Amino acid sequence: MNVESAERIALVTGGSGGIGRAIALRLAADGFAVAVHYAGNQSRADAVVAEIRGSGGQAIAVGGDIADEQAMQTAFDAVEAEFGSVDVVVNTAGIMQLGPIADFSLDDFDRIVRTNLRGTFVVAQQAARRVRRGGAIIAFSTSVTRTQFPTYGPYVATKAAVEGLTLILARELRGRDITVNTVAPGPTATPLFLDGKSAETIESLAHATPLERLGAPEDIAETVAFLAGPARWVNGQTIFTNGGLA
Template sequence: MTRTAIVTGGSRGIGREIVTRLAADGFAVVVGYAGNEELAAAAVREAEESGGRAIAVQADVAEEQAVAAMFDAAESAFGGVDVVAHAAGKMALSTVADLDLSVLDAVYRTNVRGTFAVAQQAARRMRDGGALITFSSSVVGLAFPTYAPYTASKGAVEALTMVLARELRGRDITVNTVAPGPTATDLFFEGKDQATVDRLAAQPPLERLGTPSDIAAATAFLAGPDGRWVNGQVLRANGGII
């Protein structure tokens, strides 16, 4: 039986690299995407070129019915769901003093409500022996100024991890969170000058930025047979920053 993975945020950045990696590892993959159909189609092609089967499904992760429909599509196309990698997210930067609370609401809608909506469907519908991988960020520990809205939302994701792992007792389903450090994606480079990029790249003892393939490898470990004894954990994939 072919195992099936849903990857939200699968059309770009880290999510897209996860799609390609899981397809190469033998998964049938559902590429969840928010709005860019062209990028999602390209992610499907890359997955197929890696030897896997894939489909793209548009879904706002904060919309309960849309998330349920994405799981419906996975079950219809591939027979069930074994792994969910929830990489979709939203970032906004502001000091607390200057924060527009409507911006906070938008961040929480995607990062907190969206994680709960995806985790809820995963808990209801993943086959026994499955794996749910959510995404936080190493900024939760680094506590950079202006990152409070994003950090607070990702702290909520981490708080969910062990609770849900315990709620799924008896089903052999693991629940873990990957918390990347600075990673070389288009989103990371946006708005940063070279001096800022160099400073962030110098922070880890390994003295470089992470790559999407680094994060995809950590995700694939948790999704695969070698990660079955890791449960309820936050994996800080950041080269040793903290």
């Protein structure tokens, strides 16, 4: 165990890019030691770790498929071996494939369910066993569960299930002083969101909110920092962080 262990420790899945990276950096700035999880790109995770360490923080990289229970058990073991415990688990890892329900490949559907739903379940299960008192578990959904845009059917199906799963977990952890919430971002300028969209589509989505812009990863990280830190009376909720998108 790191003898200079931080007072609070966070594991951020999907922490090597996009929203996950912004969250890892924000939690590190707030004084957390951070485990930056990656699925396939260790070099990006190592870059985030180096950035955190370069600013005087503590960080390690941990890898693995979030839907693989053995891989996630190993990842949590690595966090505990390095820092002694885990206080906050933020599960940003996920994939998005779009297409009309009538024509959507069932193989693609199985893939998105495996990563987004099974993966969330596996991470939540480990978190429920390991997060210590006063901690927080934070899952990720999407504002499209409310806006119901066409072609998002399979993606929204997984994220609606994530909301239900995590909100029940909040009730199951009664008496342990652990909060469980879901963050549902709106249109956010990340590679996952921008991929495959025309400039016109992106512009339209940017102007769909009253603030007339896309969210930034840092906007989402702000909500996560709130839930991971001072928001001890926010529990069993889905927080729509979307600039007022209807």
